[in-house]
Amino acid sequence: MKLVVGLGNPGVEYAWTRHNLGYQVVAALAELWKIPLKRKTLDNCWGQGRFAEETVILAQPTTFMNLSGRAVSCLMAYMTLSPNDLVIIHDDLDIPFGSLKIVERGGAGGHRGVLSIIETLGTQEFLRVKMGIGRPPPHISPEDYVLTHFPFKEAETIVEFVVRAAQAVETLLESGLAAAQHRFHGPPL
Numbered sequence: 001m002k003l004v005v006g007l008g009n010p011g012v013e014y015a016w017t018r019h020n021l022g023y024q025v026v027a028a029l030a031e032l033w034k035i036p037l038k039r040k041t042l043d044n045c046w047g048q049g050r051f052a053e054e055t056v057i058l059a060q061p062t063t064f065m066n067l068s069g070r071a072v073s074c075l076m077a078y079m080t081l082s083p084n085d086l087v088i089i090h091d092d093l094d095i096p097f098g099s100l101k102i103v104e105r106g107g108a109g110g111h112r113g114v115l116s117i118i119e120t121l122g123t124q125e126f127l128r129v130k131m132g133i134g135r136p137p138p139h140i141s142p143e144d145y146v147l148t149h150f151p152f153k154e155a156e157t158i159v160e161f162v163v164r165a166a167q168a169v170e171t172l173l174e175s176g177l178a179a180a181q182h183r184f185h186g187p188p189l
Contacts, residue, residue: 069120095132
C-alpha cells in the first residue's frame with residue numbers, strides 16, 4: 001500500500017497558489033485513477049483505491065501547511081504504514097519554475113510542511129516529488145511568494161505542470177525511483 005499526499009493549505013483562497021501544487025496533483029490523480037476524495041477524517045480529505053495493481057491512498061491534509069506532519073502521521077497510523085510507503089508532493093523554491101525533482105530523502109529545505117512531516121515521523125527518508133516554483137522577486141518574501149496566486153495567463157502552463165507531476169507519480173509507483181528520475185527530473189522537454 002502507498003500513501004500519496006499532496007501538500008497545500010485548505011480553503012478556496014489558497015486553491016490557485018504556488019503552495020498548493022501538491023493538492024492539485026492529488027486532485028488530478030484522484031480523477032485519473034477514479035479515486036474520489038470523499039473521506040474527511042484523520043485531518044485529511046482522502047480516498048482509497050488501486051493503481052498499478054497496488055492499493056493506494058490519495059490525501060490532501062486539512063491542516064494548514066505547518067501542521068502537515070500531524071495529518072500525514074494520522075493516516076499512516078490508521079493504515080499501519082511506514083515512511084517507506086509514503087510519497088509527498090510539494091512545491092519547492094530552490095528548483096526552477098516548471099522543473100521536477102524526485103528524491104527519496106533529504107532535509108526540508110525551508111519548506112514548513114516537509115519540516116513538520118520530518119519532525120513528526122522522526123525521519124527524512126520518504127519519497128518526494130518536488131515541483132519547482134523558483135525564487136521570488138527581490139521585493140517579495142518567500143513566505144508571501146508561496147501564497148501568491150498564479151497569474152491567469154499561466155493557467156495552461158500550470159495545468160501541464162500538474163499533469164507532468166501526476167505522470168511522475170505514476171511512473172514512481174509503477175517503475176520505481178530510478179525510472180521516475182530518469183524520465184522526469186528537470187524541466188519539461
